[in-house]
Amino acid sequence: MPSTTVSLDDVVLEAAAHLYVWALKDIPQDLRDALAAARQRETSVTGIRVLETISRNVAIAHEQQNLVCQDTGIAVYYCRVGEHFPLHPARIYAALEAGTRQATVEHPLRSNTVHTLTRESTGPNVGYRVPIVHWDFVPDWDGLDVKCVPKGSGSENMTFLKMLVPADGVAGIKRFVLESIVTAGGKPCPPGIVGIGIGGSADYAMHLAKEAIARPIGSRNTDPVVARLEDELYGLLNETGIGPMGLGGDVTVLQCHIEHADTHMTLNPVAVNYQCWAARRASAHVAADGTVDFDREA
Ligand code: SF4
Known part of the structure; x- marks a missing residue:
């Protein structure tokens, strides 16, 4: 639904928070299919046992609405920004950072980020230049695509x-x-x-x-x-x-x-x-009017 009261900054923030947690819990169907196909073609007894354990792990995460792996990774986002999208990339970055922080605190998720030399924690999965955001700019378009890829x-x-x-x-x-x-x-x-x-x-x-x-x-x-x-x-x-x-x-x-x-x-x-096998990813398409479509398979 288009939003009349929520700012676009908040829309992107909430989308990022949702994507981070969703990606960590609910792996895409193509990955589930690939793991199932791997189980079918594996012939080693140990290999079969490992793949069946992974499959059970994914099923339990789904049933219990829990994470597929304890390593919540480093939050990486891929953004495709239309030239007419009303939010400047600097503010998109701020919203992605705030969404990552919010998801980590509210879920709560394990926080992984540290100063690279002192190794002291820098906050709830955020820090200097974290989350990591990659940008593509698209002419003649007013939308925003965000893909979250937590990386273990x-x-x-x-x-x-x-x-x-x-x-x-x-x-x-x-x-x-x-x-x-x-x-x-x-x-x-x-x-x-x-x-x-x-x-x-x-x-x-x-x-x-x-x-x-x-x-x-x-x-x-x-x-x-x-x-x-x-x-x-x-x-x-x-x-x-x-x-x-x-x-x-x-x-x-x-x-x-x-x-x-x-x-x-x-x-x-x-x-x-x-x-790794927990190849987590989840996407959102944000329209200029604040409408958000989530897409686990993109
Ligand atoms: S590499 Fe992947 S599966 Fe292994 S611990 Fe890290 S996130 Fe989990």
């Missing part, structure tokens, strides 16, 4: 960047991705989504890898050359035998997503970011 530390710690040289080619990219996932082993709570960013610059490749993990599972890059590499790496990574929780098995990753950018002729950056 177990998987975030398994992040890798390498500045390959062009002569390393696609073979070098594949080798580095395989080395990264084998190095990660069971630490990022597999099976999850491997996000890969290729091209651009060092920082942009990492940004792209992060974007890749937030896509619906099994979606494919629109560039057929990149999509073929997604298919190939998905197959290769599942031949590593790492298996669910690193205890051995057929299913090491649920999917492999790649985002790419064109790059300098002497660059070949590759970034790998892992998203």
